[in-house]
Amino acid sequence: MRWLVTGAGGLLGRDTAGLLRARREPVTALDRAALDITDPEAVHAALAAHRPHLVVNCAAYTAVDAAEHDEERALRVNGDGPRLLARACAAHGARLLHVSTDYVFAGDARAPYPEDHRPGPRTAYGRTKLAGERAVLSELPHASAVVRTAWLYGVHGPSFVRTMIRLEASRDTVDVVDDQRGQPTWSADLARTLVRLGPRVGDDVTGVLHATNAGEATWYDLARAVFRQLGADPGRVRPVGGAAFPRPAPRPAYSVLAHGRLRNLGLPAPRDWRAALHEALPAVREETPRETP
Numbered sequence: 001m002r003w004l005v006t007g008a009g010g011l012l013g014r015d016t017a018g019l020l021r022a023r024r025e026p027v028t029a030l031d032r033a034a035l036d037i038t039d040p041e042a043v044h045a046a047l048a049a050h051r052p053h054l055v056v057n058c059a060a061y062t063a064v065d066a067a068e069h070d071e072e073r074a075l076r077v078n079g080d081g082p083r084l085l086a087r088a089c090a091a092h093g094a095r096l097l098h099v100s101t102d103y104v105f106a107g108d109a110r111a112p113y114p115e116d117h118r119p120g121p122r123t124a125y126g127r128t129k130l131a132g133e134r135a136v137l138s139e140l141p142h143a144s145a146v147v148r149t150a151w152l153y154g155v156h157g158p159s160f161v162r163t164m165i166r167l168e169a170s171r172d173t174v175d176v177v178d179d180q181r182g183q184p185t186w187s188a189d190l191a192r193t194l195v196r197l198g199p200r201v202g203d204d205v206t207g208v209l210h211a212t213n214a215g216e217a218t219w220y221d222l223a224r225a226v227f228r229q230l231g232a233d234p235g236r237v238r239p240v241g242g243a244a245f246p247r248p249a250p251r252p253a254y255s256v257l258a259h260g261r262l263r264n265l266g267l268p269a270p271r272d273w274r275a276a277l278h279e280a281l282p283a284v285r286e287e288t289p290r291e292t293p
């Protein structure tokens with residue numbers, strides 16, 4: 001099976017393409033310079049040239065706060081881009097595995113969101129990602145799937161975990177939000193799930209699925225876990241309310257995704273976020289540049 005990964009320069013795209021290469025799967029990995037998913041001719045040319053059986057779309061406009069003032073551009077990348085990819089896949093007989101986000105939900109639940117819960121995005125980013133989901137599923141209903149994830153961290157790219165590693169080395173105490181709850185998710189675990197799902201897209205894998213690490217945590221819980229694993233005193237992390245860090249885009253108070261569809265497909269249950277962090281942190285730390293004094 002030939003794979004094509006878009007957004008291959010990003011946090012998730014790099015891990016997904018890297019995993020496929022490590023497994024000696026035929027993969028074409030295109031970063032934004034190699035393929036702008038908002039360019040219809042370039043998208044068709046890429047599919048014609050590489051003839052993938054499956055496209056994994058990891059490209060996105062992910063600047064959640066910037067999107068509040070730049071929704072048009074975010075919509076081009078997160079809404080129009082996936083639509084173009086889906087149309088090109090339809091024209092070239094390829095399937096599409098598209099990545100989306102917990103931000104399509106309102107984030108005010110009290111129990112994990114099942115896949116079929118009604119979306120209600122409260123941010124520009126969430127609205128544009130929901131537009132992308134809908135475009136993919138309507139253009140290519142029988143040959144696509146949407147995987148929603150959340151709170152990613154990994155070896156590549158900026159993330160909360162990398163920020164905490166840097167702050168642990170440079171600050172005595174760190175104030176961290178303790179009234180927002182989600183699922184810290186290691187991008188390498190998500191990449192493994194995408195690679196398992198890929199060959200089944202269009203067969204028993206269609207529609208929307210949730211893929212995050214299991215369990216739930218506040219940012220405060222996650223920061224303390226990082227400190228503890230670094231051998232630092234978790235007491236140096238101090239809990240504060242989200243109101244202490246006002247942001248242009250409101251952050252969800254409760255944004256936990258249920259994994260019903262993964263379970264029904266017989267995939268291995270996602271492991272707890274703590275176990276994933278335990279395995280991931282040495283490599284993430286290794287790749288996190290120290291702050292220059």
Ligand SMILES: NC(=O)c1ccc[n+]([C@@H]2O[C@H](COP(=O)([O-])OP(=O)(O)OC[C@H]3O[C@@H](n4cnc5c(N)ncnc54)[C@H](OP(=O)(O)O)[C@@H]3O)[C@@H](O)[C@H]2O)c1
Nearest residue numbers: 007009010011012032036037059060062101149150151152
């Ligand atoms: N990170 C998270 O916590 C998180 C949480 C939930 C869902 N997700 C979803 O997970 C997926 C992967 O996100 P990520 O964390 O890997 O984000 P990322 O590191 O920002 O990667 C996204 C990549 O897409 C590229 N890109 C932007 N515009 C493009 C365009 N027009 N054409 C082609 N590529 C373009 C970016 O390139 P440039 O850097 O050059 O702009 C970047 O390399 C996205 O769908 C995102 O919505 C992420």
